[in-house]
Amino acid sequence: METVIAVEDLKKTYRPKGRKGVEVKALDGISFEFSRGEFFGLLGPNGAGKTTTIGILTTRVIPSGGAAKIEGVDVARDPVAVKRRIGVVPQVNNLDRSLTAKEILLFHAEYFGVPRHEREQQADDLLKRFELSDRADEKVNGFSGGMVQRLKIARALMHNPAILFLDEPTTGLDPQSRRMMWELLMELNQKGLTILLTTHYMEEADQLCGRAAIIDHGKLLALDSPAQLKRSVPGGYLVELQVRSDVPQPFVSALQSLPGVVDVKTENNRVRVYADHAEGLLASAMRAAADQDVMITDAHVAEPSLENLFLHLTGRSLRE
Amino acid sequence: MPLWQIILLTMTAFIALLHRDLRVARRELVSFLLRVALNPLMFTFIFGFVMPRMGIIQRGYTDMLLPGILGLSMTLSSMQAVSLPLVIDFGWSKEIEDRLLAPISIAGVGIEKIIVGVVQAIIAGAVVMPLAWLLMRVHLDLSWISAVHFVLVALLSSWLFAAFGMVMGTIVPPQQISLLFTLLLAPMIFFGCAYYPWATLHVIPWFQYAVLVNPLVYANEGFRLALTPGMPHMSMPAIYAALIGFSALFTWLGLRKFEARALD
Numbered sequence: 001m002e003t004v005i006a007v008e009d010l011k012k013t014y015r016p017k018g019r020k021g022v023e024v025k026a027l028d029g030i031s032f033e034f035s036r037g038e039f040f041g042l043l044g045p046n047g048a049g050k051t052t053t054i055g056i057l058t059t060r061v062i063p064s065g066g067a068a069k070i071e072g073v074d075v076a077r078d079p080v081a082v083k084r085r086i087g088v089v090p091q092v093n094n095l096d097r098s099l100t101a102k103e104i105l106l107f108h109a110e111y112f113g114v115p116r117h118e119r120e121q122q123a124d125d126l127l128k129r130f131e132l133s134d135r136a137d138e139k140v141n142g143f144s145g146g147m148v149q150r151l152k153i154a155r156a157l158m159h160n161p162a163i164l165f166l167d168e169p170t171t172g173l174d175p176q177s178r179r180m181m182w183e184l185l186m187e188l189n190q191k192g193l194t195i196l197l198t199t200h201y202m203e204e205a206d207q208l209c210g211r212a213a214i215i216d217h218g219k220l221l222a223l224d225s226p227a228q229l230k231r232s233v234p235g236g237y238l239v240e241l242q243v244r245s246d247v248p249q250p251f252v253s254a255l256q257s258l259p260g261v262v263d264v265k266t267e268n269n270r271v272r273v274y275a276d277h278a279e280g281l282l283a284s285a286m287r288a289a290a291d292q293d294v295m296i297t298d299a300h301v302a303e304p305s306l307e308n309l310f311l312h313l314t315g316r317s318l319r320e
Numbered sequence: 321m322p323l324w325q326i327i328l329l330t331m332t333a334f335i336a337l338l339h340r341d342l343r344v345a346r347r348e349l350v351s352f353l354l355r356v357a358l359n360p361l362m363f364t365f366i367f368g369f370v371m372p373r374m375g376i377i378q379r380g381y382t383d384m385l386l387p388g389i390l391g392l393s394m395t396l397s398s399m400q401a402v403s404l405p406l407v408i409d410f411g412w413s414k415e416i417e418d419r420l421l422a423p424i425s426i427a428g429v430g431i432e433k434i435i436v437g438v439v440q441a442i443i444a445g446a447v448v449m450p451l452a453w454l455l456m457r458v459h460l461d462l463s464w465i466s467a468v469h470f471v472l473v474a475l476l477s478s479w480l481f482a483a484f485g486m487v488m489g490t491i492v493p494p495q496q497i498s499l500l501f502t503l504l505l506a507p508m509i510f511f512g513c514a515y516y517p518w519a520t521l522h523v524i525p526w527f528q529y530a531v532l533v534n535p536l537v538y539a540n541e542g543f544r545l546a547l548t549p550g551m552p553h554m555s556m557p558a559i560y561a562a563l564i565g566f567s568a569l570f571t572w573l574g575l576r577k578f579e580a581r582a583l584d
Binding site: 079088 | 329330332333336337343347413414415416417418419420421422425582584
């Protein structure tokens with residue numbers, strides 16, 4: 001596969017403006033690559049270095065060390081050539097408040113030299129697809145969070161970029177708008193658009209990204225598909241059993257001796273079995289219950305969340 | 321990519337940015353005209369029309385006033401056209417990032433902002449000049465050499481103050497924008513030789529030399545050179561040297577600050 005983004009040992013240190021204050025190491029040497037057509041996620045808590053990474057890749061932030069290349073072009077050396085290749089959906093609402101929704105799209109395409117007829121067509125298509133047609137001739141002041149977000153994505157797509165960058169696109173959206181956003185992004189990726197997205201929502205990376213890099217304190221902690229990442233958590237799978245009576249001790253011992261089981265916890269008439277993998281675990285647990293004449297009334301298998309993964313990698317929870 | 325193609329793409333982005341700013345300016349034309357024209361016209365009406373008729377001010381004063389009024393209108397409107405949007409953009413709206421995504425260098429976006437300031441100054445001049453002349457009926461020099469001076473001085477002064485506006489717009493935090501007007505703009509206007517020719521300041525020598533740090537002096541003296549060359553004015557080389565020197569200084573400083581604010 002053709003590499004479209006190559007980040008190598010990227011560093012960014014923010015120096016304080018006055019004499020007082022401390023240096024902040026926003027990025028402490030991160031490296032990753034990804035290929036055309038990928039949906040790539042940067043996952044981490046606020047302040048992990050996600051926005052700085054996207055800032056460097058979109059030429060807004062100058063790196064203190066290392067290099068980042070987009071389609072082989074160094075972002076620090078030739079920012080204008082990079083700008084021609086990328087579409088950017090920043091975290092803040094930077095929509096042009098002096099223009100209407102449609103004008104925002106048209107002028108953006110004009111900056112990129114898209115011919116008039118083509119940009120008119122493209123703007124109409126995108127407004128329709130993003131359900132903004134009936135507000136096309138309004139200024140954006142009264143737009144809802146979801147509409148602002150959709151218009152920002154439409155703007156980024158107006159000049160047909162090779163890569164789309166999105167910085168926390170669903171932060172602050174209601175669940176319905178978030179789901180709509182997810183569907184939209186998946187559709188774009190399925191049509192071949194390469195996407196890099198930052199998020200601090202575990203399920204978002206899980207839903208959307210083919211691969212995700214977990215970063216914290218400016219360092220890359222892990223990089224793999226969400227499924228593989230989940231598998232790396234010891235005892236990350238959970239089988240939860242509801243028992244009719246109290247949980248007998250021999251049943252607990254039997255569960256503990258099953259292959260892959262890391263820990264078993266009981267609470268009234270509920271048993272939680274933590275294991276490294278889930279294959280066959282539920283069946284074995286049910287067999288053990290039958291052997292011990294324990295009546296199971298409900299069973300539930302939970303995959304490890306990326307949240308658990310984060311806890312496992314960093315020793316702290318994601319939303320700290 | 322070949323060089324000519326890069327130049328073409330950069331020019332395309334530049335013209336599109338200009339197109340956007342002029343579209344927005346055109347939409348706000350009425351408030352823009354009121355902003356640039358009302359103050360100088362009221363001033364002209366009182367000092368150039370009412371008071372000479374009362375005999376409080378000598379009739380000849382209007383000849384000294386007209387170039388200054390024009391200089392003030394043009395320089396202040398180009399300065400405001402650049403500085404106010406920048407203060408708001410960098411201060412809180414962050415809207416500038418929308419323009420910074422355009423495929424053009426940051427300095428390119430900055431120069432485009434300066435040009436927009438120059439265009440607005442020309443519009444302001446084109447409105448104020450005939451109205452002020454109608455009120456004061458100053459005898460203007462209409463020789464071709466004066467016309468050349470007029471065009472050069474108008475362009476240089478507008479550019480100078482658009483660049484100065486960029487410096488102000490990038491260093492003044494939004495909370496202190498009103499301070500900018502009281503602490504900087506007011507003394508600049510009153511000590512800017514708009515209401516009196518620089519040469520007449522010889523009566524207070526220390527003041528005459530102190531005002532030379534004020535770039536507005538050269539814009540107003542330049543308009544005196546172009547419009548009323550018969551009246552006292554600063555020497556032509558001094559005017560052009562100062563206008564070009566200050567323009568270069570503020571353009572360099574403004575673009576540097578603009579880049580520093582645009583990038584992290």
